Amino acid sequence: MAQQPDTVTRILDTAEVLFAERGFAETSLRNITSKAKVNLAAVNYHFGSKKALIQAVFARYLDPFTFRFHAALDELEARHEGGVIPLEELLETMARCVLEVPAERNSLKVFMRLLGLAYSQAQGHLRRYIQEEYGSAFSRFTELVRLATPELPDAERFWRLHFMLGTVIFTLSGLDALRDIAEQDYGERVGVRDLVRRMRPVVVAAMNAPLPESLHTQQEAG
Amino acid sequence: MAQQPDTVTRILDTAEVLFAERGFAETSLRNITSKAKVNLAAVNYHFGSKKALIQAVFARYLDPFTFRFHAALDELEARHEGGVIPLEELLETMARCVLEVPAERNSLKVFMRLLGLAYSQAQGHLRRYIQEEYGSAFSRFTELVRLATPELPDAERFWRLHFMLGTVIFTLSGLDALRDIAEQDYGERVGVRDLVRRMRPVVVAAMNAPLPESLHTQQEAG
DNA sequence: CGTGATTAGAAACATTTGTTTGAATGTGGC
DNA sequence: GCCACATTCAAACAAATGTTTCTAATCACG
Numbered sequence A, B: 001m002a003q004q005p006d007t008v009t010r011i012l013d014t015a016e017v018l019f020a021e022r023g024f025a026e027t028s029l030r031n032i033t034s035k036a037k038v039n040l041a042a043v044n045y046h047f048g049s050k051k052a053l054i055q056a057v058f059a060r061y062l063d064p065f066t067f068r069f070h071a072a073l074d075e076l077e078a079r080h081e082g083g084v085i086p087l088e089e090l091l092e093t094m095a096r097c098v099l100e101v102p103a104e105r106n107s108l109k110v111f112m113r114l115l116g117l118a119y120s121q122a123q124g125h126l127r128r129y130i131q132e133e134y135g136s137a138f139s140r141f142t143e144l145v146r147l148a149t150p151e152l153p154d155a156e157r158f159w160r161l162h163f164m165l166g167t168v169i170f171t172l173s174g175l176d177a178l179r180d181i182a183e184q185d186y187g188e189r190v191g192v193r194d195l196v197r198r199m200r201p202v203v204v205a206a207m208n209a210p211l212p213e214s215l216h217t218q219q220e221a222g
Numbered sequence C: 001c002g003t004g005a006t007t008a009g010a011a012a013c014a015t016t017t018g019t020t021t022g023a024a025t026g027t028g029g030c
Numbered sequence D: 001g002c003c004a005c006a007t008t009c010a011a012a013c014a015a016a017t018g019t020t021t022c023t024a025a026t027c028a029c030g
Helices: A007-022 A027-033 A043-047 A050-079 A087-103 A108-120 A124-148 A155-174 A176-187 A191-209 B007-022 B029-035 B040-045 B049-080 B087-103 B108-119 B124-148 B154-173 B177-188 B193-207
Strands: none
Touching: A007 A027, A007 A043, A007 A050, A007 B049, A027 A043, A050 A087, A050 A108, A050 A124, A087 A108, A087 A124, A087 A191, A108 A124, A108 A155, A108 A176, A108 B108, A124 A155, A124 B108, A155 A176, A155 A191, A155 B177, A155 B193, A176 B124, A176 B154, A191 B029, A191 B154, A191 B193, B007 B029, B007 B040, B007 B049, B007 B108, B049 B087, B049 B108, B049 B124, B087 B108, B087 B124, B087 B193, B108 B124, B108 B154, B108 B177, B124 B154, B154 B177
């Protein structure tokens, strides 16, 4: 019988699945420890608190991701020798890095769902943690996108990037439910990579869409 | 001094704000009742349970929305006399209905955040409730979109609609945080209607994007 | 007024939560 | 063997949760 992974890994493996399925507040430490066949106190012993466990779950994905991502951007910049990197290559690179990291554990679904939760769940500590630890990678990416889309006003590019972030996170984090509907209605079993392929022309077209008509300022309350 | 609204309304008003800010599980009935200056037992008395309160919060938005939406689609269909309704008009109509309903209470932000939570938070009872109560409106809309985009394969249109749903819900439900960043970085205070105006060309371009390159592994199997 | 139904209120209920404790067990070095 | 250390474990902790109960107040109306 294959040797069980150690306690810390078992906790992380179980926690990320339960968090992804039910959210942070809805997942108790007893849920995690019982399913992981680990003593309840082990979480506080190894991680210190539930908050720290949540951050550790994220770090296990984001640390290798940012490492790969920075390396890929380094390579991309070197290949273009200081010139402008085309938008499609930037998007392609980001997509590749996002796909590669969880591929090792076949847990892309979990990774995406966690990203979605990081945005949607309150968890102020999580937002702060992610921003402080991994904000630089995102800043670097947006700066490269800026160089690749000089015709876009800064604010417009900012919003469009977040529009597309919404597309990706929303779709991939709700993948299971959507996939069931799609399979049932269209008899087509889609994988994550099918979806990424479908997203590519959509994202590119969205980023290159014409500017909104009237940019005259209009007031609005509330 | 303006007369206080009755207990039921005070509970709903307070609950929707707290739910939108912190999520369902993170908002306790005591949070709600104390802020609403209402007795704790009032929630269970008037609504029956916390789950029922959550559903009531959604119903207060979705009931008038679906009513208006169906009426607007009726009017649109009548105006086109059985002909095809252009995609832009469909999107415009949906956007208008979404904007109109919460406008009465200046709570579009809350409405959008609630929609985002309905997707991201587990709350199986909520998904089921929304699907059963309001699924028909969405079905009707998607059917009209199908007629408006006959060149799109059904599966492709399904996914693109959800891509755009992600764009809208993700952006508008995380509006506060994003708005702060945008204001700080670009000195531009955006309102919800500014965002909708920015989204319009993006959504249209996304729906009209070219098909993904290789659809070679498309199987008919069931 | 008075009577009966409806609503408000304070207190208690049983669970569940994250966390801490202190003893038991295991592990590696000398 | 023996010691120091790290880890596991069962138990208990205080606090918070949704819900229920029962009494008091309020209202509608004959």
